[in-house]
Amino acid sequence: MSLGRFLVRRTLQGLLVVWGVITVVFFLRLLSPGDPVTFIAPLDASPELKERIAEDLGLNEPIYVQYVEYLGGLLQGDMGYSYQRGLSARSVIWARVPATVELAVAASVVAMVLSIPLGVVAATRRHGPADYGATLFSLVGISTPNFWLGIMLILVMSVQFDLFPTSQRQVGFLESWAHLVRVDFGDPSISFPLRVGSFADSLLTWLQHITLPAITLGTYFTALITRLTRSGMLDELGKEYVTAARAKGLPETLVRYRHALRNTLIPIITVLGLQLGTLIGGAVITEEVFAWPGLGSLLIDAINARDWPLIQASLIVIGVSFVVINIAVDAVYGYLNPQVGYE
Amino acid sequence: MISYNPHDMADTEWFDRRTFLKHSSAAGASLATLSMAGCIGGDGDGDDDGDDGGDDDGTDGDGGDTGGGEPDVPDGVDESAYWMDMEEPEGREGYFHRANLGAHQEAPWIFLNRQYSNYGKAASLDWEPRSDELIWAYPMSPSGSSLTVTQGQMDSGLDPHDHRETPTDNIVTQAYDRLLMRTPDDEIEGALAEDWERLEAGHVRFHIREGVTFHNGDELTPDDVAFSINRVIDPDVGGLASPQNDQLAGVTDAEVVDGERAVDVFSDGINPVIFSLFASYCNIVQRDWIESRNSDEINRTMNGTGAFQLDSYESDVAVTFEAFDDHWRGAPEFDTLEFRAASEDSTRVNQLIQGETDVIVNVPPQEVSRVQSESSTELAPVPSTRIIYNGMRHDVEPFDDPLFRRAMNHAIDLETIVEDTLQGFADQTAQPTLEGFAGYNEDLDPYPYDPDLAEELVEASGYAGADIELHTPVGRYLKDLEIAQATAGYIDDLDNVSASVNQREFGTLAGELTDGDITTSPHWYLIGWGNAVFDASQTVIPLLTSDGALTSWENEEFDRLVEEAQSLPGSQ
Numbered sequence: 024m025s026l027g028r029f030l031v032r033r034t035l036q037g038l039l040v041v042w043g044v045i046t047v048v049f050f051l052r053l054l055s056p057g058d059p060v061t062f063i064a065p066l067d068a069s070p071e072l073k074e075r076i077a078e079d080l081g082l083n084e085p086i087y088v089q090y091v092e093y094l095g096g097l098l099q100g101d102m103g104y105s106y107q108r109g110l111s112a113r114s115v116i117w118a119r120v121p122a123t124v125e126l127a128v129a130a131s132v133v134a135m136v137l138s139i140p141l142g143v144v145a146a147t148r149r150h151g152p153a154d155y156g157a158t159l160f161s162l163v164g165i166s167t168p169n170f171w172l173g174i175m176l177i178l179v180m181s182v183q184f185d186l187f188p189t190s191q192r193q194v195g196f197l198e199s200w201a202h203l204v205r206v207d208f209g210d211p212s213i214s215f216p217l218r219v220g221s222f223a224d225s226l227l228t229w230l231q232h233i234t235l236p237a238i239t240l241g242t243y244f245t246a247l248i249t250r251l252t253r254s255g256m257l258d259e260l261g262k263e264y265v266t267a268a269r270a271k272g273l274p275e276t277l278v279r280y281r282h283a284l285r286n287t288l289i290p291i292i293t294v295l296g297l298q299l300g301t302l303i304g305g306a307v308i309t310e311e312v313f314a315w316p317g318l319g320s321l322l323i324d325a326i327n328a329r330d331w332p333l334i335q336a337s338l339i340v341i342g343v344s345f346v347v348i349n350i351a352v353d354a355v356y357g358y359l360n361p362q363v364g365y366e
Numbered sequence: 367m368i369s370y371n372p373h374d375m376a377d378t379e380w381f382d383r384r385t386f387l388k389h390s391s392a393a394g395a396s397l398a399t400l401s402m403a404g405c406i407g408g409d410g411d412g413d414d415d416g417d418d419g420g421d422d423d424g425t426d427g428d429g430g431d432t433g434g435g436e437p438d439v440p441d442g443v444d445e446s447a448y449w450m451d452m453e454e455p456e457g458r459e460g461y462f463h464r465a466n467l468g469a470h471q472e473a474p475w476i477f478l479n480r481q482y483s484n485y486g487k488a489a490s491l492d493w494e495p496r497s498d499e500l501i502w503a504y505p506m507s508p509s510g511s512s513l514t515v516t517q518g519q520m521d522s523g524l525d526p527h528d529h530r531e532t533p534t535d536n537i538v539t540q541a542y543d544r545l546l547m548r549t550p551d552d553e554i555e556g557a558l559a560e561d562w563e564r565l566e567a568g569h570v571r572f573h574i575r576e577g578v579t580f581h582n583g584d585e586l587t588p589d590d591v592a593f594s595i596n597r598v599i600d601p602d603v604g605g606l607a608s609p610q611n612d613q614l615a616g617v618t619d620a621e622v623v624d625g626e627r628a629v630d631v632f633s634d635g636i637n638p639v640i641f642s643l644f645a646s647y648c649n650i651v652q653r654d655w656i657e658s659r660n661s662d663e664i665n666r667t668m669n670g671t672g673a674f675q676l677d678s679y680e681s682d683v684a685v686t687f688e689a690f691d692d693h694w695r696g697a698p699e700f701d702t703l704e705f706r707a708a709s710e711d712s713t714r715v716n717q718l719i720q721g722e723t724d725v726i727v728n729v730p731p732q733e734v735s736r737v738q739s740e741s742s743t744e745l746a747p748v749p750s751t752r753i754i755y756n757g758m759r760h761d762v763e764p765f766d767d768p769l770f771r772r773a774m775n776h777a778i779d780l781e782t783i784v785e786d787t788l789q790g791f792a793d794q795t796a797q798p799t800l801e802g803f804a805g806y807n808e809d810l811d812p813y814p815y816d817p818d819l820a821e822e823l824v825e826a827s828g829y830a831g832a833d834i835e836l837h838t839p840v841g842r843y844l845k846d847l848e849i850a851q852a853t854a855g856y857i858d859d860l861d862n863v864s865a866s867v868n869q870r871e872f873g874t875l876a877g878e879l880t881d882g883d884i885t886t887s888p889h890w891y892l893i894g895w896g897n898a899v900f901d902a903s904q905t906v907i908p909l910l911t912s913d914g915a916l917t918s919w920e921n922e923e924f925d926r927l928v929e930e931a932q933s934l935p936g937s938q
Contacts, residue, residue: 061877070882075607109523109665110681118681177716189716190708192683314708314717316683324519329873 026354033353037346044342045097048335049090061329080106093335102339103332107325112336115321120340123317125196126240126309127302129233131295133241134248139291141245142252143284146260157249164246173239173312180235187235190314194232199225236313240306244298248291255287288359296352304341450923458638461931462805462902465924466797469910470810473771474919476756476853477812479784479792480800481844481894484729485746486718486737491725494550495748497802498646498898501536501725503703504673504695505550508724512702516714516723520682520707523665526649527598527608537685537705541581542649542670545572545591546641552802552900554645558586558671562644564935567636572644573628578694580652581668581675588622591629593653595620604656613647615904616640638935639804639901646898673698682707718743731789731845747791752896753800753905754792754843756836756853757879757918762889764829773823775813777863778856782815787848798905805902805931821860830862837888839872850892879916887918903932 060073060082077083081092096103102112145157181189199222259265260283268278307319318337325333449468455461469475485495492507501515517533526538545559556562559572578586597604599617616637621630633640655669668676673695674687687703706723708714714726715733719740729737729745737745758765758774765771784792793801796810824830834857838850850867857865868888878886879893893916897904911928912920 058873058877061873061880072607072609072611075601076609079607107522108681109525109528109661111662114662115681118683122683174712177713182716182719185720189720189722190713191706191717191722311710312713314706314710314713320709321682 026357029357030350030354033350037343037350040346041339041342045094045335045339046090048338049093050086052331052334053086055329058329080104097339102336105325105330105333107328107330107333112332115333116318116336116340119316119318119321121195121197122192122315123303123306123319125192125233126236126306126315126317127299129237130240130244130302130306131299133237134244134298135295137241138245138248139252139284141249143256143279145249145253146256147279149257154253157253161246161249161253164242164249167242169239169243169308170312172242173236173309176235176239177312187231190232190312192232192315194225194228196226196229196233199229236309236315239312240302240309247298248294251291251294252287255290256283259283259286285359289356292352292355292359296348300341300345300348303344304337455927458931458934459805461927461934462799462906463807463809465906465927465931466799466805466807466902467810468921468924468927469906469919470797470807472768472919472921472924473775473813474758474760474910474921475798476758476771476774476778477795477797478754478756478780478849478853478892479788480795481750481752481754482747482788482791482793483727483750484731484734484791485748486715486726486729487744487746488718488721488724489742489744493725493746495746496548496550497552497748498548498751498900499532499536499896500539501727503540504698506725507699511700512704513700513725514704514706514723515725515727516706516708516717517727518707518709518714520705521685524668524676524679524685525606525661525664526651526670527594527604527610528606528661528665530609533707538649538668538670539672540674540687540703540705541668541672541676542651543578543672544644544647544649546645548645548900554641558591558650559644562641564640565630568633570631570633570637570640571623571628572631573626575694576627578671579692580655580671581690582652582655584652584654586650586652586671588627588629590653591650592620592622593656594650595629595631595648597651597656598648605661610647614643617643636933636935638932639899639903642804642899642901646900674703677702728844731791734789734791749793749800749802750896751800751898751900752843752894753795753798754846754849754892754894755795755798757887757891757893757909757916759884759887759889760919760921761884764824764827764832764834765889767827767829769823769827770829770832772813773820773827773860773863774857776816776823777820777860778853779815780812783849783852787845787852791844798910799902800897800905803897803900803902803905805906817856817860821862824860824862831864832862833864833866834890835866835868835888836890836892837868837870837875838892839875840869842872843894846892846894853892882915884917903928907932 060077060080081089084092093103100113102116104110105112105115108115141157141160145154148154177189180186256279260279265278265283268282269275304318304322306315306317307323309315310317310320318341322334322337322341324330325337449464449471452464455464470477483495483497483499485501487493488508490509491513493505496502501517503513503515506513515536517536519531519533521534521537522529522531523534524538526542529535529538543558545557546554546562547557549555556575558575558578560575561573562570563573564570572591574586574588574591580586593604595614595617596619597606598608598610599614599619601607601611616633616635617631617640618634619632621632622628623630631640631644650671652669656664659667666679666681668679671694673690673693675690677686677688679685683706685705689698689701689703691697708717711728711730711733714723715729715736717723718726718737719742721742734745737743756774758771760766780794784790784794794812796812797807799806801808824832836850836854838846840847843849847867847869854865854867857863870888875888875891875893878888879891895905895909895916906914906924906928908914909916910919911917911925912922
């Protein structure tokens with residue numbers, strides 16, 4: 024099967040998954056305790072006011088009518104109206120997506136840059152100090168809770184040594200580049216007020232703010248991939264094709280990085296994809312500690328406020344992210360190892 | 367001062383005479399025990415009391431809480447100490463004093479604490495926090511030209527009439543003025559209204575200030591003011607059913623006065639607190655501006671008459687204002703104001719210590735020492751307008767007996783809860799109305815901690831062996847779970863009562879309390895109530911009158927006192 028057909032087939036499957044997510048999430052609200060009106064209305068609201076609010080929100084319609092209307096709205100890009108915020112759910116989500124993607128990608132970059140070399144060194148110098156060091160690091164990294172690491176990094180790197188800001192996302196990555204390329208998205212929700220001076224200042228500010236959250240979020244990830252790389256490399260280095268390559272006189276560097284590491288990358292890419300999907304909506308603790316305005320904390324806020332349109336919209340975006348990332352990971356398999364194919 | 371000493375026979379008569387005897391048949395043995403302990407009975411004659419009290423209790427029907435009938439007063443009892451035996455009070459505040467006394471003596475709640483708002487601020491910032499929880503930036507004097515405020519959460523949109531939360535109010539009130547405001551001393555002062563008067567019952571007039579302009583340069587008109595009020599109270603005006611509808615309780619209409627720069631506001635009944643309402647609520651918007659925009663735009667942009675005008679808005683991230691030089695009070699002392707949010711307590715504290723922000727909200731007790739120990743930061747605590755209490759349903763056992771409810775109040779060491787659990791950042795309460803509010807009864811002290819008396823009262827109530835469960839939200843109020851655990855712990859320490867805590871999700875608990883059906887409410891629950899109007903009525907009417915939206919109690923005399931109070935004009 025060609026890559027094109029593979030992508031079309033997986034996209035159609037993905038759409039089915041997304042529809043399933045939408046449906047399950049929509050009907051889950053029937054099982055959840057509490058009434059959205061309770062959150063919106065004041066504690067001593069009259070029954071008339073509550074009824075009026077319910078009517079305004081369309082909560083008095085039969086559930087199947089609400090479902091069909093919701094699906095129809097989604098097809099037109101309308102993800103509903105956040106009744107807690109008085110804004111369209113789409114614009115609220117859009118405002119969070121850049122921060123979420125930045126953090127997830129930055130954490131992944133931190134993880135890959137550190138973990139793959141560490142894993143390779145540990146595997147090629149097995150039972151040496153480098154191996155023990157890498158193993159110890161990965162053990163500590165996996166065992167360290169995010170919230171503790173984040174708070175410690177803030178206390179040491181920010182409060183004690185004043186190297187980084189404590190928290191917040193003062194400027195976005197795209198906002199930095201907007202200094203160079205002014206883009207008008209035509210939607211005020213994704214406009215970028217140029218609060219920070221020049222391009223260089225802006226990018227530096229962004230880097231300063233994202234470093235600690237990226238390290239916090241990436242540490243577990245780094246440790247996990249270090250272990251995966253080490254065990255994968257050890258496995259590959261013991262195989263016959265490696266022995267054959269060495270027997271042919273290929274340089275050891277080429278054997279390790281051109282052949283063994285490339286085959287090791289397949290499980291790593293799988294984990295990477297799954298983790299990246301998790302990071303899109305699951306970096307709640309890191310977002311809270313660093314006051315990073317991402318999707319995870321938005322989802323928690325929405326759940327606490329019973330803001331169902333926002334909950335649904337967040338879950339749909341997270342679901343779509345998972346689907347897209349998984350399709351991308353599957354596509355990369357074929358590139359890394361043509362034997363896998365696009366079946 | 368009516369300092370209720372439970373071991374003083376003269377002082378205790380007000381409660382034991384009416385209520386002990388109700389149980390004279392059901393709890394005869396308990397009563398005997400209690401009488402022998404010397405805690406009740408002005409003359410020590412339980413039989414006499416029983417006979418005397420029979421008529422009273424007969425009128426109660428459901429447990430002595432309805433307050434009907436003229437009580438007989440046994441010999442030797444200080445008539446003036448019992449709220450139902452006193453002479454008719456005078457004036458609106460007098461009626462509320464009496465109602466608060468009644469609530470104290472009948473104990474429909476376990477009276478807990480007045481919550482504090484603990485702000486952290488840069489030491490260089492000249493600012494006194496307000497008890498109404500509004501962070502109003504105009505009077506602040508930062509050392510530089512900008513000021514940053516970090517709250518626990520951001521706004522829920524910028525429409526000043528489409529929210530109920532303090533964080534949003536703090537943001538929108540920088541740009542949208544009100545008709546009246548409160549001074550730091552909680553007095554009412556003019557804002558967009560330069561004068562105000564009560565013309566007759568249910569009819570007041572606001573004279574609108576001249577020379578006030580909106581941020582878009584248009585002049586404020588009385589029509590804008592009338593529209594703003596009607597947008598809050600009337601779902602058919604301004605395109606939304608405002609959740610602030612009840613904040614202007616009783617207000618029915620606002621009309622422009624012909625030929626005058628004034629607005630008439632009409633109410634159902636006399637509405638004694640109407641000026642207090644407008645000092646706390648109802649931001650003024652421009653009619654044309656609102657009517658020409660959809661909800662999404664109104665929630666993203668701002669056009670008020672406030673001292674700060676919107677510079678940029680990033681939903682959930684930051685709201686930045688710049689000084690409005692044409693403000694009617696004069697330009698603010700600084701140029702830029704920014705609101706940000708960090709929900710994690712330690713994150714806010716770290717920001718303050720690092721000088722990344724000037725004001726933070728809700729410094730938790732465990733972070734207080736960090737803020738105080740830094741030379742660049744200060745703690746700024748202020749008693750808030752929120753009371754935390756335990757409601758006890760009057761219609762179910764064992765809480766149908768005032769004796770048992772009073773026992774619960776005696777069982778807890780409130781002083782220790784305030785000092786240890788809340789690290790001193792709270793005040794003990796003895797009545798539903800907070801100190802400084804109109805109607806506050808200064809003569810009442812908190813129930814003293816006396817577990818022995820509590821056990822005796824439980825015995826006397828006939829509910830020894832009761833097993834009760836306290837429903838509490840978690841994380842809704844400062845240390846709510848810890849307060850609930852301490853409360854239940856003290857009560858569980860009594861020999862004759864078992865108590866436990868049930869942690870509840872706030873939305874579900876609130877739904878049960880507000881559904882208009884008392885039978886769906888938990889029998890015993892912890893909840894908080896904020897009252898930014900500084901008037902007893904806004905607490906006791908919803909929480910303690912028979913028809914209150916969140917009531918747990920029913921008492922005819924209490925209802926009558928409140929009704930009388932509400933028929934009289936207020937002092938403000």
